[in-house]
Amino acid sequence: MGLWWVTVQPPARRMEWLPLLLLLTQCLGVPGQRSPLNDFQVLRGTELQHLLHAVVPGPWQEDVADAEECAGRCGPLLDCQAFHYNVSSHGCQLLPWTQHSPHTRLRHSGRCDLFQKKDYIRTCIMDNGVGYRGTVATTVSGLPCQAWSHKFPNDHRYTPTLRNGLEENFCRNPDGDPRGPWCYTTDPAVRFQSCGIKSCREAACVWCNGEDYRGAVDRTESGRECQRWDLQHPHQHPFEPGKFLDQGLDDNYCRNPDGSERPWCYTTDPQLEREFCDLPRCDCYHGTGEQYRGTVSKTRKGVQCQRWSAETPHKPQFTFTPEPHAQLEENFCRNPDGDSHGPWCYTMDPGTPFDYCALRRCADDQPPSILDPPDQVQFEKCGKRVDRLDQRRSKLRVVGGHPGNSPWTVSLRNRQGQHFCGGSLVKEQWILTARQCFSSCHMPLMGYEVWLGTLFQNPQHGEPGLQRVPVAKMVCGPSGSQLVLLKLERSVTLNQRVALICLPPEWYVVPPGTKCEIAGWGETKGTGNDTVLNVALLNVISNQECNIKHRGRVRESEMCTDGLLAPVGACEGDYGGPLACFTHNCWVLEGIIIPNRVCARSRWPAVFTRVSVFVDWIHKVMRLA
Numbered sequence: 001m002g003l004w005w006v007t008v009q010p011p012a013r014r015m016e017w018l019p020l021l022l023l024l025t026q027c028l029g030v031p032g033q034r035s036p037l038n039d040f041q042v043l044r045g046t047e048l049q050h051l052l053h054a055v056v057p058g059p060w061q062e063d064v065a066d067a068e069e070c071a072g073r074c075g076p077l078l079d080c081q082a083f084h085y086n087v088s089s090h091g092c093q094l095l096p097w098t099q100h101s102p103h104t105r106l107r108h109s110g111r112c113d114l115f116q117k118k119d120y121i122r123t124c125i126m127d128n129g130v131g132y133r134g135t136v137a138t139t140v141s142g143l144p145c146q147a148w149s150h151k152f153p154n155d156h157r158y159t160p161t162l163r164n165g166l167e168e169n170f171c172r173n174p175d176g177d178p179r180g181p182w183c184y185t186t187d188p189a190v191r192f193q194s195c196g197i198k199s200c201r202e203a204a205c206v207w208c209n210g211e212d213y214r215g216a217v218d219r220t221e222s223g224r225e226c227q228r229w230d231l232q233h234p235h236q237h238p239f240e241p242g243k244f245l246d247q248g249l250d251d252n253y254c255r256n257p258d259g260s261e262r263p264w265c266y267t268t269d270p271q272l273e274r275e276f277c278d279l280p281r282c283d284c285y286h287g288t289g290e291q292y293r294g295t296v297s298k299t300r301k302g303v304q305c306q307r308w309s310a311e312t313p314h315k316p317q318f319t320f321t322p323e324p325h326a327q328l329e330e331n332f333c334r335n336p337d338g339d340s341h342g343p344w345c346y347t348m349d350p351g352t353p354f355d356y357c358a359l360r361r362c363a364d365d366q367p368p369s370i371l372d373p374p375d376q377v378q379f380e381k382c383g384k385r386v387d388r389l390d391q392r393r394s395k396l397r398v399v400g401g402h403p404g405n406s407p408w409t410v411s412l413r414n415r416q417g418q419h420f421c422g423g424s425l426v427k428e429q430w431i432l433t434a435r436q437c438f439s440s441c442h443m444p445l446m447g448y449e450v451w452l453g454t455l456f457q458n459p460q461h462g463e464p465g466l467q468r469v470p471v472a473k474m475v476c477g478p479s480g481s482q483l484v485l486l487k488l489e490r491s492v493t494l495n496q497r498v499a500l501i502c503l504p505p506e507w508y509v510v511p512p513g514t515k516c517e518i519a520g521w522g523e524t525k526g527t528g529n530d531t532v533l534n535v536a537l538l539n540v541i542s543n544q545e546c547n548i549k550h551r552g553r554v555r556e557s558e559m560c561t562d563g564l565l566a567p568v569g570a571c572e573g574d575y576g577g578p579l580a581c582f583t584h585n586c587w588v589l590e591g592i593i594i595p596n597r598v599c600a601r602s603r604w605p606a607v608f609t610r611v612s613v614f615v616d617w618i619h620k621v622m623r624l625a
Contacts, residue, residue: 033268034225034268035071036072037068037071037115037228037251038225038251039075039117039119040082040115040117040118041116041118041121042113042115042116042230042251043113043114043440045108045110045113045439045443046106046107046108046109046113046114046443046444047084047108047109047112048084048095048097048098048099048104048106048114049105049106049107050101050104051103051105057093058095059093060091061073061091061092061093061094062089062090062091064085064091064092067092067115070083070094071115073094074115074117075117077094078162078163080094080117081098081101081117081120082094082095082097082098082115082117082120083095083114084115086111087113088111098116098117099116100134100135106444107446108415108443108444108446118251119133119134123302124199124302125181125197125199126199126200127199128179128180129173129180129181129197129199130176132172132180132197133165133170134170135170136170136171137169137170137171138195139182139190139193139195140195141193143186143187143190143193144169144186145170145183145185145195147168148166148167148168148172148184153186153187153188154184154185156184170183171195171197177194179194180195180196181194181195181197182195183195200215201279202280203302204216204300204302205282205358206279206280206281207281207300207358207360208360209260210256210262211256211259211480212480213248213254213263213279214300214301214479215253215254215279215302217253217254217263218251218252218253218254219278220265220267220275220276220277221275221276221277221278224267224268224269224272225268226252226253226265226266226268227252227266227267228251229249229251229255229265230249230251234268234269234270235270235273239257239258244257245439252265253265254277254279260276262277263276263277264276282360283296283358283359283360284359284360284362285335285342285343285359285361285362286362288339288340288342289342289361292333292334292335294332294333294359296332296333296343297330297331297345299347299357299358300355300356300357300358300479301355303347303348303349303352304331304347304348305331305333305345305348306346306348307330308328308330308331308346313348314346314347314350314353314624316346317623317624331345333345333359339616339620340507340616341356341478341614341616341617342357343356343359344356344357345357346624351441351442351473351475352441352475352476353475353624354620354621354624356478356479356617379586381500382501382503382586383499383502383586383587384499385406385408386405405533405535406517406535407498408426408500408501409422409423409424409425409519409520409577410424411423411454412431412433412448412449412450412471412486413448413449413451415446415447419451420437421433421434421574421575421577422519422520422521422576422577422578422593423450424578425452425492425501426622427500427622428491428494429487429488429492430486430488430622431486432483432485432486432589432618433483433575433576434482434483434592434609435477435481435482435483436482436575436594437576438474438484441476441484442474445470445471445474448470449468449469449470449471450469450486450488451466452467452469452497452498453465453466453467453495455532455533456533457521458531465495465498467498469489469492470488471487471488471489472489473625474486475625477614477617478614478617480557481557481613481617482592482594483592483609483614485618485621485622487625501589502583502588503588503589503611503618504583504588504589504611505615506615506616507612508612509610509612510540510581511540512540512542512545513539513540514540515537515538515539516537516538516561516579516581516590516591517535517537517580518574518577518579519535519577519578520534520574520577521533521534521574522574539561539562540559540560540581540590543559543560545560545605546560546605546607550607554607556613557609557610557613558607558608558609559579559591559610560605560606560607560608561579561606561608562605574593576593577592577593579591579608589611590608590612591608591611592608592609593608594608594609
């Protein structure tokens with residue numbers, strides 16, 4: 001199991017005794033009730049499969065009390081990099097590999113959670129990176145690393161062992177270099193070089209109050225280790241990850257789920273409940289950032305930018321070349337196409353073609369206003385429908401709604417074929433839905449489908465017009481958008497039952513009083529049964545009026561509809577579906593249904609994501625992905 005080498009005391013590049021000293025220091029930890037799970041990142045409902053049948057994981061151990069005990073068994077073992085935890089049988093299976101190991105793949109599981117050691121899967125380093133076990137294998141100047149087991153072209157006296165983790169040609173820091181992980185290079189003229197892996201503190205910065213911070217810092221400003229969000233000790237708290245899916249309450253990383261001044265966490269010190277985290281503020285840009293010439297090269301989610309001159313992992317669809325006027329140099333964030341959301345870049349994540357950068361608009365700049373649209377907006381080949389309804393099977397759906405026709409509303413189906421969310425067909429191969437419908441932006445999509453062309457939640461076998469198309473890719477939206485774009489394996493066939501909905505002009509604001517409709521197969525709360533698509537009409541109100549009830553929490557990127565006397569609105573199963581408004585003779589996707597605190601609450605305005613704020617992003621993803 002794992003990597004097997006002869007254990008020999010390695011002479012260091014400069015100082016032999018530093019690794020042992022650093023390991024001893026790390027073992028000391030910090031005072032408090034520390035959980036062994038703090039060393040792991042979890043992927044819920046996920047299994048890690050090795051594709052080579054000759055390589056098998058460890059046996060299942062059925063005598064563990066919980067995942068913490070399993071973490072306690074895996075943690076000290078040098079050849080244990082991850083473990084499966086069976087949530088029903090409380091079984092534990094130790095694994096000598098992670099998702100970054102060769103010949104492995106993630107797959108959905110209805111029984112297991114996957115816990116992986118942070119040092120093996122984190123893309124940033126803690127302290128000076130002595131514990132880093134990632135797979136970066138190039139230096140800061142782009143030179144390939146020499147394998148640690150090789151002595152050519154640069155001779156050295158290191159011997160790979162399980163303890164020092166000198167695997168393959170991956171960047172490591174066996175001698176505690178303050179510059180972080182390094183490697184010997186394959187260039188005879190450059191003996192060794194730093195790999196330039198950023199510290200977790202620097203990898204993702206904080207803009208505004210850090211509600212969108214998704215970095216990997218797990219220490220407070222005083223150096224205390226953070227308590228895991230999914231544990232209730234040493235401090236009990238209300239922020240359970242399963243109840244706050246859009247807050248990114250991952251493991252024990254600093255977050256800001258309550259809108260505080262900046263990211264914070266509960267600590268493992270029983271004497272100190274919570275504390276702010278020391279995180280750097282993001283760089284800023286003026287206007288739309290077209291003149292930005294800084295050196296930020298990370299997205300808001302902490303992902304490294306792809307070089308502008310490179311063609312992997314994404315082949316640029318724009319004809320950008322590193323020209324002086326655009327200064328598309330290195331992998332620095334730029335805005336060569338004048339995107340209204342500011343500087344962006346292609347990313348090194350194969351699943352995310354591009355993203356906006358860890359930058360914010362400078363404080364002395366006013367953000368762009370949401371402006372009224374031009375008097376005439378031209379739409380082509382979208383937003384048209386033929387009203388139809390099979391009265392023989394009509395039943396109520398959506399709280400307070402009535403059976404209706406919405407040919408751009410789709411049903412998202414899980415691996416068991418069950419409906420779990422709605423979505424809108426915005427292009428023949430693209431669905432726009434809500435981030436809350438998915439547990440992760442990188443979850444396995446095998447078995448997930450989109451069903452189109454039917455009014456019924458459970459259509460009969462062979463129903464005419466039903467189209468079932470597998471989901472091929474997921475692209476999560478910009479921070480704060482609560483949007484997800486799904487790319488289908490193939491284009492759908494447009495007809496009277498399946499139609500595109502129009503996208504609004506950028507920064508379009510729907511005038512108050514406009515009648516719009518929601519559609520979905522969601523919970524009816526007793527107003528009907530579970531068989532047919534329902535629609536409901538709602539009146540748009542201004543954000544100013546909406547914020548009277550919501551106490552100023554409604555943002556410019558959101559919009560509201562009026563709370564009616566009778567309960568009418570969206571509920572479980574409707575999330576991700578459309579708020580469609582009739583504009584210039586076409587139906588336009590103005591809002592996306594997102595969870596509200598109470599389903600269809602009487603006299604309470606419902607909040608939606610305002611699509612017009614993110615239209616530029618939607619079009620760009622559909623061009624690039």
